[in-house]
Amino acid sequence: MSTDLPDVASNEASQISVPLEWVGMSQIDLPINLPEPGCPGPVHMVVDAQVNLPSVRVKGIHMSRLYRMLNEMSQQDAMAPEHLRTLLERMVESHHDCYTNGARVMLTFSLLARRPALRSPELSGWKAYPVQLEAKLYQGTFSLNASVEVEYSSTCPCSAALSRQLVANGFREQFAESTELAKEDVVAWLEKNATLATPHSQRSIACVSVDVPGTARDFGLMTIVNLIEEVLATPVQTAVKRADEQAFARLNGQNLMYVEDAARRIQNALSTGYENLSTHVRHQESLHPHDAVASASEGFMGLSDGR
Incomplete structure (x- = not known):
């Protein structure tokens, strides 16, 4: 009996002549060591990995090859931007028989960081910061984008x-x-x-996206998180006593902000240090059954005379 196993993807041709932009796998669970200050690892990441299929005759790609490469990456001591570029280069090279010239990976996860209480030195708690990294390689050009989410409190002016x-x-x-x-x-x-009337406040979310240089030593995710929390000044708290809750109330009272204010604060604070900066904020209104939102991006140009 023959030990050769059939390989339909390699030995049969597609009967429909249509190129495919991306082909691969999604929702792959991997433990990845990510060096971020104050964030223990490894981090549970959900990964999408794909290559393009420009050939209209090739029936299918080699998905098992992609999975093995991702599995190898999960065994590294610490993942850096250069490792993602190397991964994408290997993905493309492994599909030379498919005429592939592009690859991408999307990594979705949450960073867990311990945050201290505002006034009680003995108190601290864990906060999760959702993150998405998207790396692409197309015809030898590498790009890497990082998106982070930060929760904060907003009080309506x-x-x-x-x-x-x-x-x-x-x-x-x-x-x-x-x-x-x-x-x-x-x-x-x-x-x-004094509480005859109280202003409405709500939990709010800032989503900030920036490009990360491929030559960077690390992703700098907690640096971005810290900048956002600093400029908004009212990050949500974890463990609190009454003194911490009072300090939080003071912060809210001293940092009244519309959704427009929040977006402008972030965009202004990060615009000089990051490329391709994009900000989207959402205030989950306690007054209305709908949310208030605002967005800003580096490529948008407003009125030049300041109106």
Whole structure:
């Protein structure tokens, strides 16, 4: 009995003459060691890996070859941008018989980082930051893009102003007949009535995408996360005591922001250090059943006279 196994993909030709942009696999689970400060590894990544199939006669690609390469990458001590380029080059080379000249991988995962409480030195907790890395190689040109998501709290400036007006009106009504007020009377009234009205706040999400140089030593993902949290100033918290919750309330009160404000803060803060910067923010409104969104990208040009 023959030990040769049939290879339909190699020995048969396609009967339909249509080139394919991408062919491969998706949703591959892999443990990858990713050197990011404060983030333990390995990281559970879900990977898509594909090559192009420009030949209209080739019936199918060699998917098992792609999987074996990914499996080898999972055994590395630390993944860097150069490793993704090498992987893509190997993917293309392994499909020379398919006339392949392009490859791409998409890696989706979450970075877990321990974050300290705002006021309690003994408290900290884990936060997850969703990340997506997309690397492409086409006709020898390599590109790498990183997208990260950061959750934060946003308090509406308009709602805050309306709330302050109601509190001020309540104060005037309460002391309309008073000609002299002691400081203790004002403090007592504020402690009881300062929440006569409160502005609406909501959990919000910033998604930021940048290009990563192929020559970079690492992906710099936590650096991007830290910059976003710093410029927005109100990142969501993990473990808290009352002192930490009060500090969080103060941060929100000192950083009122519309969705437009958040997008502009991020775009302005990161525009000088990153290429192909794109920002999308979403405020999951507590006032409305719909969200407020704003986007900005490096390629968009507004009115040149500042209007």
